[in-house]
Amino acid sequence: MKCSDLGEFELIARLARTLPHDPSVVGGVGDDCAVLRSRDPSRYLLFKTDPVIEGTHFVFRCSKKTKVPPATPFQVGWKAMARNLSDIAAMGGVPRWALVSLGLPAQTDVKAVDGIYRGLNACASQFGALIVGGDTSQTSDKLFVVVSLVGEVEKNFLKLRSAARAGQRVFVTGALGGSRRHKHLTFTPRVEEARWLAKNFPVAAMIDVSDGLAGDLRRLSEKSRVGFDILADAVPVSAAAEKMSRTDRRSPLGHALRDGEDFELLFTMDANYADDLLRRWHRKFALPLASIGVVTKFPDRIRFIGAPTSEVTGYEHFR
């Protein structure tokens, strides 16, 4: 059997099944980051790695077939850092230290490497992370950048995927879909917003939307053993998703539900706080925040009310 027959999630699940349990691990495979008991009794360490690979997560040259716009080296570095920051944010945490592993084809222009470093540093410093080391290796074909990130979170601010409960409201930041037109290379990881949420509101479950809203609701559903009723009309659809739907056969909502790499925050919270949250959020941030539905008690039942059921499958890298 080939990897392409299994899909990314199943490949990760195979790894998860082989791992021993240990009291130092609060959460691990299956959440945005590993959550580790450090020697500080008030905080957990967060630990995450996520690669950016030429041809999979970006292209340097425009492909006529996929019409994906090419990335600059700066954008490749930015994205490689921002993806990891987004995962630390989704746990309610603060990024601290990053390492960079670069795989470079021998013919790579050194200027491109410098551009990648600039993008990595710009993104890290904007969000309070520090690059503390790196490594380069030669690869024969496609360039890759793997960032590893250590962060920390006060124990009472930790947000897990498993904390959604029936009756809670569901919220999502920003606008979804069509990220590969541009946003996936330049997006803002929601570190500041997530910290503000964790400090000011009793957010229950939180995740960053990286595999499409439908796919990431599925993940929350599995971890929390709940279902979701989402109002299709309430899902914030990006202008890029609208544009893409004009040239392909998919609806703007389809893009918003299934496209990957939005890197927005998706979270649940007791309905009583919803009005206060929305009022204070809009005073504080220009970024949209939408209340898109409710958590239900039916595990694995994810309904998009008002949307065709053909549009609810999540995005995976392997297919």
Added chain:
Amino acid sequence: MKCSDLGEFELIARLARTLPHDPSVVGGVGDDCAVLRSRDPSRYLLFKTDPVIEGTHFVFRCSKKTKVPPATPFQVGWKAMARNLSDIAAMGGVPRWALVSLGLPAQTDVKAVDGIYRGLNACASQFGALIVGGDTSQTSDKLFVVVSLVGEVEKNFLKLRSAARAGQRVFVTGALGGSRRHKHLTFTPRVEEARWLAKNFPVAAMIDVSDGLAGDLRRLSEKSRVGFDILADAVPVSAAAEKMSRTDRRSPLGHALRDGEDFELLFTMDANYADDLLRRWHRKFALPLASIGVVTKFPDRIRFIGAPTSEVTGYEHFR
């Protein structure tokens, strides 16, 4: 200018020059691991990432040109973990948590992925590290495994490359050269030996020999601003280096000095402790330990007494 014109060390140095300084970083680019001030006043965090790339660090099929033996998936996983463990060991530290990032061509057999996971887990568990998460992504061509490892070290056990001082003796474990015949896929990271050394002796500088003895002496020399007089006859030459020298035009010593991926410990220590060290070492470990020379006060002067000067260049991945 292409990356192949610069070499791996210069590419890493270019990154190092762009990084901001921060009081939380005790050591970083230029040592085996990043050394970070954690909230525990008695310990540092160690943080390392190191990739293993098909075609660069291993092959799945034997190449007639290079005669490098092919790796099993288990060995690929083992090597990816062991390289990082070796770096934690060289700082005097204890490995704790690992993350795995896999880049997989779509046609990769799932059995190979399972084999890689088995190798990763076998190596991690043997040396006290815990895999706490992972990620898979599709790559178009060559498989890669990037392990990121967090460890810790008591402040008084930390070993840096910068601590070599004139007059100290130089020691190396094991036997050097010819690793790519076999050892680079199955080697034992010297975690136990390094901890024993750090706990029992006033080891000064320590490094793992990953780019050839000559290359890693150069690194110690740069960081400590010292020189080395090494007795060529005292350098332990592996049986694999002897074998390789029969079929190529290089001497066994040339292999021992310049081949990469030995993953042995190279360290310096006050000469007064040498006899006691060697006596106690041989009682404790079957692994050889050789006293190979002395630290001198002449920065950048690395002499191999009794060896032709043509054999002192370090190994780099890019060339």
